[in-house]
Amino acid sequence: MAHDSLYAAPTTAEAEPGADRLAGLRGLFGSWDAVIVAALVVAVLVASLTVENFATGRNAQFLLLDLMPLALIALPMTLIVITGEIDLSVASMVGLCSTLMGQLWLSSGLSLELICVLVVLLGAVLGAVNGLFVTGFGLPSLAVTIGTLALYRGLSFVVLGDQAVADFPADWTAAAVRAIPGTSIPVVVVPLLLLAVVFGIVLHATAAGRALYAMGNNDQAATFTGVSVARTKFWLFVVSGAVCGLVGIFWTLRYASARGDNATGLELTVVTAVLLGGVSIFGGRGALLGVVAGVLLLGVLRNALQLADVDANALTIVTGSLLIASVVLPNAVADIRARLHRRRQRHPVAS
């Protein structure tokens, strides 16, 4: 999405190099990452103290399992949004991958290992179709992925029709929810963490990551510095598709059910989490730490409120308000700070 200077957050500039440490501190508070991490810590603490059954190992396991799909898809989505694009077809890709896994299991006689590989490849192909439309034909990703959102969901009904495939081997479905021995942390969290680290490094500590930010802000300038914008975006969509393939496998095994409507509506939750994590919808701004914290915050709040018997309808309102607060607050804080600064300059305090 083109960058919109209208909404550029006010920036503050420090002059003297001596104030670096102070600036660092202020930067920490100013950065949305820090705020969201702090909010997460507070939420966990408050929930542990006030909500019965929250601070239990079992709950942690449920919480993490529930968050897996969201967290996984949020990783590539962060990168895509940072380049100024968006992928709304993720949930439909999960659904299609899930039904395809079911159909292959039902009728192909292939081994499940091979099926899993095929499903991830299929996800990549679906992502490549998105990528082709966006980068090859130069269409806006929002429009393209609304189209493929419908297309892939439709195809997932074509694949399995009105059936659901549920007879996956028990050891596989159990593996999807098994905890690491001696703990209550699900095994599947390990690959998630690995992926998160990989994505984090790519985004924040490689040349490619720098290029992502650059093209999110100004793709022409990025082209001039030798970034192949189209190719990079294409591959991001492919990665997004492949991750959706993984999520499709996880979803199918965790719920032991391959159905056409799996993961319906997940796309908006993913976008919500990514935006909550401080990624700018116009591209070019955001960090992975914030997104991970955003995903966790969303999950912790939902889980705690559910345990506290808060109505699901109230939960919907909380999600919405949280998202609004996440964009309104930083701006409001920056505004107030700027106003204070100006006042201080106008009436210098006698020292």
Added chain:
Amino acid sequence: MTADAPATPAPLLVLDGVTKSFGAVAALRGVHLALHPGEAHALVGENGAGKSTLVKVLAGAHAPDSGSMTLDGQPLRLRGPADARAAGIAVIYQEPTLFPDLSVAENIFMGRQPLRGLRRIDTAAMNRDAERLFQRLGVRIDPTRPARGLSIADQQLVEIAKAISFDARVLVMDEPTAALSGVEVERLFAVARSLCEGGAAVLFISHRFNEVFDLCHRVTVLRDGAWVSSDDAADLTVDEVVRRMVGRDVSALYPKQAAELRDTLLEVRGLTRAGVFTDVSFSVRGGEIVALAGLVGAGRSEVARAVFGVDRYDTGEVLVAGRAVPAGNPGRAIAAGMALVPEDRRQQGLVMELSVERNATLARRRALSRLGLLLGGAERAEARRWTRRLQVKASRLGAPVATLSGGNQQKVVLAKWLATEPRVLIIDEPTRGIDVGTKSEVHRLLSELAGEGLAILMISSELPEVLGMADRVLVMHEGRLVRELLRAEADEASIMFAATGQGATA
């Protein structure tokens, strides 16, 4: 404060003690300015001196932190650009502010379109009016075409048409001529003079002193956001103005040193892109500065972009140090040792939201990586080295480059490409919008780099720059190379002669 000469009629617009800071950066500190009716007033200063900030204060786009403005002796409070318009202040900003999706005529008359019954917009009348304005400026631009795709010069002309259409009492122009050629500048000045005769006040900003002295009656100098002086132009010399701006004497504007010529580093053979340029062949040797001259629109930038791989070309080839560079791939061109400083820094040169540091090292992101990892330290050191060398004035390296003044932004673009330590440097309008002090600095730098063995291809619309810097001048006309001139034989007349297509083919 030196008193203004009381002889002239009462000032139209007065700024008194205007202060404006951005965070800790004081862009304006107690600036005074008096604009008199019928007077063209120049505002000069180094890059970052605060000229554009002053313009934005006048335009109502920035609210001053303190200080007062009066118009006709009445206190003037601007809550936004609309207020300034209503008060009769028309502004041309340093960067064109057009709406790419709207037609040229609508761009000019936005918010003031002529109306017919039911307060509907009268499109035909609007196009007619736009046509009339262009006629007055002596240019031909189709008022119905969208603004998207206009060249920078045409964009600037549309801005000018917009500003004069206000029939304003105060016309403020922030570097309106930076992208224009002689004829249009003359036309613009003619219009400005006629406005002055009608009793309007004109505030004019430029880094070209001949223009300043050509048009303006008075000159105000700013330095580091502070007011330095306001004098009648007749009492000043260029050297005096420069000394006040920079605070010291600036000498040796074009210090091109002769360098030993080495092997051919850049060779372009028969490059053709249908409809844009045809059969362009030339070579540049290490240690040599070759200027590519021509009229605006002759296709010089297009050749540069094609050589660098940003644009595709139909036939031909590009070789660096004897090895072919694949077409259409800037990444490979960079790897081969090429660098291109583009002409449009906002669109092509910089990522405005990113910090100075990130911008300065963007082209080096791979080279600075260790084991595929790119950590902040290497970038910071690199950025510090080059921003120091080019004297970039920024609050800190982490500041978004958008907060820098125009000239300092240009320096960041230079820093970014020099940091790649290229063997072949293509540089398109290297000093557009750069102040005198820095300009000589850039020239010294180019000369130095040539001395180190770089091959430099320089595109410039400023003849003195071309004549001062180039070992060889290639002249383009309508997409073809028409002439090659050695340093000794190049002068204004011969270049102009070739550029206008009157010379025989080289």
Added chain:
Amino acid sequence: ALLLSAACGGTTRDNSNDDAGAGNQASGGANPDAAIKAGLKIAFLPKALNNPYFTVSDNGGKDAVTEFKGEFKEVGPSEASASSQVSYINTLSQQGMDVIVTSANDPNAICGALNQAKAAGAKIVTFDSDTKPECRQIFVNQVTAEGIAENQVKLISQQIGGEGEIAILSATANATNQNAWIALMKTELAKPEYSKIKLVTVAYGNDDDQKSFQETQGLLQSYPNLKGIISPTTVGVAAAGRYLSGSQYKGKVKLTGLGTPNQMRQYVKDGTVDAFALWSPADLGYLAAYAGAALASGQITGAEGDKFKAGKLGEFTVGKEGVVILGPPTVFDKNNIDQFQF
């Protein structure tokens, strides 16, 4: 690659089928005389909150729980999905519910969570939509699938005079109960007394009002000789009724199905619909709550033949695979519809 991975001992469908079907474990004897315990914590988990049908049946459940002085609670996702039901089941089992009464969005997907809840001591009752039998103790079925199929086919046959083309407007293409009913309706239609009735197609309105509306419209255009429509879903039958009542087909093309009296009242009165059927959703919830209480109090174990009393509804017997049947559906027409408010 196929051969290779199979040879390497990969998991294929053929070598994994042996471990399916854990069976229904009805351990321990039932004590039919045990009193219903006081203070039972009973949670209703519908397919989705905000679905009026479930609001009515959950309220029936609430009435029952109040009668036997238990603690009633209704939780659920705001949109129907199996995955969010799972997270609610997990929450409920952590909260130590005695009984979870749920209507499954997916017969398989919530099984794992239900089994965990069972292991944590909760009794599981499903109503309206079942899970796999091994995941719950009791399924309270509104009516047998055969009963519905018979009823619907009979209604439409009466209305169209026993001959002509008919179509079915179903909910989503993978709704388990709908598909079971449709299959049985086809069997029913194969009987000789219905030999002149021809089922031309099944359309899916996705339980979405507008889609069902469009599908009805499509049916009438595609099949000019259509005589009747069966829509065994409350959303579908209401949308179809609305379409017919505002079209030239009103009264000419017959419509029946499963609908709530409140939704259908208008179309019955204006002559669009002669008769339709439904069970009482409130009674369904009421019965499910009693079944849960009976389980939790040890009156029954869910084994075939167990008997329990369900307040005002009287006594019920657990059938095969732990299924309890509410009873035959009520048929609503001009004469009786005003006696029902739900």
Added chain:
Amino acid sequence: MSLTDAGAPERAAGNAPTHPGRQRRSLTERLFAVRELSLLIALGLLVLVTTVRNDRFLSGQSIKDLLLGCAILVILAVGQTLVIVTRNVDLSVGSILGLVAFATGSLFLSAPATPWPVALVVGVALGALCGAVNGGLIAVARVPALVITLGTLYAFRGVDYYWASGRQINAADMPQSFLRLGNQTVLGVPVLFLVALVVVAAVGFYLRSYRSGRELYAIGSEPAAARLSGIPVGRRVFTVFVASGALAGLAGVLYAARFGTLDAAAGSGLELQVVAAAVVGGVAIFGGSGSAYGAALGAVLLTTIGSSLAVLRIDPFWQQAVVGALILAAIGLDRLLALRVAARLRGRSAHGA
């Protein structure tokens, strides 16, 4: 000191084009016309193909159904156009529609004697209020509309759920005079469609012919420039969201009249369909171009696709996939046309009029 310009001699000559008074329609406008034409052609083809397969598709009843079916989406798409043109987006329209529809039902439930025009006004006002919440947050806090309206998509829907708490309002609860609004026809044309038509014409005309309408395009085209040219960006954006909310409110009231059966889920997921309609209708998602007419045609096209798939008896499992594929085809085609026009534009020199 600078070189002169290639176009200088002819420019200096100051030759004005031959007929400065009688302008052809501007290039920008013609571009719109091309888009709308292509939509009409697509629509015509679709109807033709469907009719060939089943001639009842063009029967009076069927056309009435089509017009009725698209009216609500058309109104929403037009409201969305106002927003998208300013480089914003309103994802909360589905939730606003649901909230207003339920509110309308509740109004009749608590005051059965309410005349329907009052309900209409109340509904539109409630929608405008929701829009004002969106617009206020966006304009005052200067934050991206997508994020805010994604937030209010949840928030408004949550309020709706909370309020309804599972209740349902039925046709029997609403007065006949109101329900008739949803089904009645004037000269064979459904009232609902006439309302939509009026909305399209009014908004389309406003966007094309009024200063403030053109300013919306300016804002979407280059927000920073819009501010510098003295356009009250904040106020315009606010107004646009209020208008979009009000139109969603209008759509909500009409929804109540048409469907009669109301629960809290009314209009769920409609937002993506609305955005799709606008985009298919040639409204550039990044603002600055597009027309209300195009968006309305996009909405008609999408609903017609839905109906004709049902009529063609496309395998139900395939229907959604086909809709998705057609959306892709529509935006692809639009892009192709835009490129054509751009190429022609490049063919003409900047200076030659």
